[in-house]
Amino acid sequence: MAAPLCLFLTRPRLVWLFALIVSALAFLFSSILLEQVMTSGTIIYELGGWDAPWGIEYRIDQLNAFLLLIISAISTIVLFAADTSIRKEIPEDKHTHFYTLYLLSLAAMLGIVATGDAFNIFVFLEISSLSAYALIALGKDRRALWASYQYLIMGTIGATFILIGIGLMYQMTGTLNIDDLSRRLPEVAQTRTVFTAFAFVIVGICLKLAMFPLHLWLPNSYAYAPSIVSAFFAATATKVAIYLLIRFTFSVFGLSFSFTHLPLQLLFVTLGLVGIFVASTAAIYQSNVKHLFAYSSIAQIGYMIVGFSLTSVAGLTATLLHVFNHALMKGALFLALAAVMYRIGSTQLSQFQGLGRQMPLTMAAIVVGGLSLIGVPLTVGFVSKWYLVLAVLENGWWPVAVLILLGSLLAVVYVWRIVETAYFKPALAGSETIKEAPLTFLIPIWTLVLANIYFGIDTRLSVQVAQAAAQSLFGVSP
Amino acid sequence: MLMGLYNYWVVVVLMMIGFYIVIAHGNLIKKIVGLTIFQTSVFIFYISMSKVDGGTAPILADGINQYSNPLPHVLILTAIVVGIATTAVGLALAVRIKEAYGSIEEDEIQKMDNLDC
Numbered sequence: 013m014a015a016p017l018c019l020f021l022t023r024p025r026l027v028w029l030f031a032l033i034v035s036a037l038a039f040l041f042s043s044i045l046l047e048q049v050m051t052s053g054t055i056i057y058e059l060g061g062w063d064a065p066w067g068i069e070y071r072i073d074q075l076n077a078f079l080l081l082i083i084s085a086i087s088t089i090v091l092f093a094a095d096t097s098i099r100k101e102i103p104e105d106k107h108t109h110f111y112t113l114y115l116l117s118l119a120a121m122l123g124i125v126a127t128g129d130a131f132n133i134f135v136f137l138e139i140s141s142l143s144a145y146a147l148i149a150l151g152k153d154r155r156a157l158w159a160s161y162q163y164l165i166m167g168t169i170g171a172t173f174i175l176i177g178i179g180l181m182y183q184m185t186g187t188l189n190i191d192d193l194s195r196r197l198p199e200v201a202q203t204r205t206v207f208t209a210f211a212f213v214i215v216g217i218c219l220k221l222a223m224f225p226l227h228l229w230l231p232n233s234y235a236y237a238p239s240i241v242s243a244f245f246a247a248t249a250t251k252v253a254i255y256l257l258i259r260f261t262f263s264v265f266g267l268s269f270s271f272t273h274l275p276l277q278l279l280f281v282t283l284g285l286v287g288i289f290v291a292s293t294a295a296i297y298q299s300n301v302k303h304l305f306a307y308s309s310i311a312q313i314g315y316m317i318v319g320f321s322l323t324s325v326a327g328l329t330a331t332l333l334h335v336f337n338h339a340l341m342k343g344a345l346f347l348a349l350a351a352v353m354y355r356i357g358s359t360q361l362s363q364f365q366g367l368g369r370q371m372p373l374t375m376a377a378i379v380v381g382g383l384s385l386i387g388v389p390l391t392v393g394f395v396s397k398w399y400l401v402l403a404v405l406e407n408g409w410w411p412v413a414v415l416i417l418l419g420s421l422l423a424v425v426y427v428w429r430i431v432e433t434a435y436f437k438p439a440l441a442g443s444e445t446i447k448e449a450p451l452t453f454l455i456p457i458w459t460l461v462l463a464n465i466y467f468g469i470d471t472r473l474s475v476q477v478a479q480a481a482a483q484s485l486f487g488v489s490p
Numbered sequence: 491m492l493m494g495l496y497n498y499w500v501v502v503v504l505m506m507i508g509f510y511i512v513i514a515h516g517n518l519i520k521k522i523v524g525l526t527i528f529q530t531s532v533f534i535f536y537i538s539m540s541k542v543d544g545g546t547a548p549i550l551a552d553g554i555n556q557y558s559n560p561l562p563h564v565l566i567l568t569a570i571v572v573g574i575a576t577t578a579v580g581l582a583l584a585v586r587i588k589e590a591y592g593s594i595e596e597d598e599i600q601k602m603d604n605l606d607c
Contacts, residue, residue, distance in 0.1 A: 131565050131568075134569070134572075135568055135572065138572040138575070138576070142572075142575055142576065142579055145579050145583070146579060149583055149586065154587075154590035154591065155603055157583055157586050157587045157590055158587060158591075158599055158603065160583055161518065161580070161583045161584070161587060164576070164579060164580050164583065165512060165521060165525065165580075168525055168529070168576050168580075169509075169512065169525070169528070172528060172529055172532055175532055175569060176532055176535065179532065179535055179536050179539065179562075182539075182562065183539050
């Protein structure tokens with residue numbers, strides 16, 4: 013809601029402050045919301061005072077509130093570092109536009125999560141995607157333009173698929189309200205139209221999700237976007253898509269329809285696992301660290317998909333936990349990369365030589381984030397992998413559990429490559445002048461890193477909320 | 491049967507044409523044209539689904555009892571706006587790609603990128 017106001021503020025510094033305040037307020041409100049939802053159940057807000065089936069409503073239950081909290085928290089922390097970073101990477105006259113787009117994108121993501129109307133989801137999805145294309149195109153490298161263009165084509169196809177799916181659903185049920193849809197769809201569940209609608213929606217979301225094998229747009233978009241943008245999107249955008257996937261399969265279509273009539277479970281487990289392996293292997297061979305972490309994001313999405321496909325409360329809890337934890341790790345990692353970018357102007361792995369001594373705090377953050385990606389105990393990565401493996405074992409899928417652990421070993425390899433170059437190789441000639449990143453980077457990076465460790469040890473908050481959300485989803489669906 | 495679903499046949503054909511253009515053509519502008527056709531087919535789909543046989547526009551007047559469903563029409567207005575925005579961003583990107591690379595052919599851009607790496 014605050015994005016248009018940004019255009020009126022001409023001084024970049026002011027705009028930044030304003031964006032930061034807005035984002036912090038959003039964070040504050042979503043914490044309060046989560047608190048309320050946890051204690052008193054679902055909150056419904058009707059736009060314009062029309063009742064639900066006719067008007068559009070915002071509907072907040074545990075799942076939404078959890079996601080709202082993640083998105084606004086990450087956005088606030090990332091914005092804190094934004095000022096310093098984009099000063100270096102984006103021309104002065106575009107700063108105002110940057111923050112405008114950023115806030116638009118934030119508002120749209122919050123909108124997708126909060127809304128209880130299927131068509132509204134499409135509109136918000138397009139708002140967030142359009143601002144994402146523009147943000148990515150702001151990258152310094154000319155390849156950013158090409159990446160953004162590819163993302164635009166893929167993203168629009170995905171969104172249009174979702175639109176077709178929603179249209180078919182409307183045709184069958186005559187309603188767009190998610191709650192209403194979930195009640196009326198079972199009556200017509202056996203028709204071919206509903207199957208088609210389901211297929212369109214799922215494929216569309218998977219395109220947005222960058223689920224293997226529909227991930228081709230993601231690595232380049234993340235790698236060439238301005239560092240702050242990569243940090244923000246890596247931590248939030250795919251999470252929103254995961255939310256949509258959960259919302260559509262569990263709430264709208266209902267558990268029994270999604271998983272018993274279609275071989276979705278098998279499909280998702282296979283694709284998730286293949287995604288983990290292919291993306292992790294690809295990550296090992298990258299020479300650009302941003303590329304490397306982008307591929308690792310795809311692998312992590314694989315884990316979420318595996319957890320999701322278990323269709324048990326435990327599996328869904330693991331997925332939601334991983335959504336939360338992955339946002340923390342990738343936020344920290346990409347912010348640390350933004351700091352590296354700020355100091356040495358490149359994220360090529362070869363440039364990392366000796367950085368362990370020159371930027372000790374930043375590199376330490378990357379190491380902790382990396383350990384978390386692998387799933388070493390005392391980090392958040394361990395917690396979510398632990399829950400995931402437990403959930404898999406609960407279903408009795410031994411081979412899958414083994415494969416998940418093997419996938420973690422691949423993560424060891426690519427994280428080790430960074431550690432090795434940064435700590436054990438001599439510094440490049442002429443790099444003595446490189447200093448530690450400025451404080452505006454270090455504070456947000458270490459906030460996230462400490463959160464990584466804190467939620468790795470004290471898991472009560474995150475696990476509790478994830479469990480409550482998972483249970484409510486299973487309670488609602490027949 | 492075949493004629494009764496005439497609109498839907500048009501939708502499917504248009505959709506496939508658009509989709510094919512997006513995938514098969516290397517020219518960035520042509521890709522956007524394909525995308526627009528693809529989206530347009532969905533608009534037609536929404537509009538034809540809300541048509542009620544013998545229904546008129548939903549205006550309150552004497553002697554009219556059957557109305558077409560106005561909601562999809564309204565939805566599609568929004569979707570058209572979104573489509574225009576997408577096309578505009580896509581074309582703007584194409585212009586900047588042309589400035590940066592000096593070409594709007596996909597394979598040439600890919601070749602230049604590979605040289606950069």
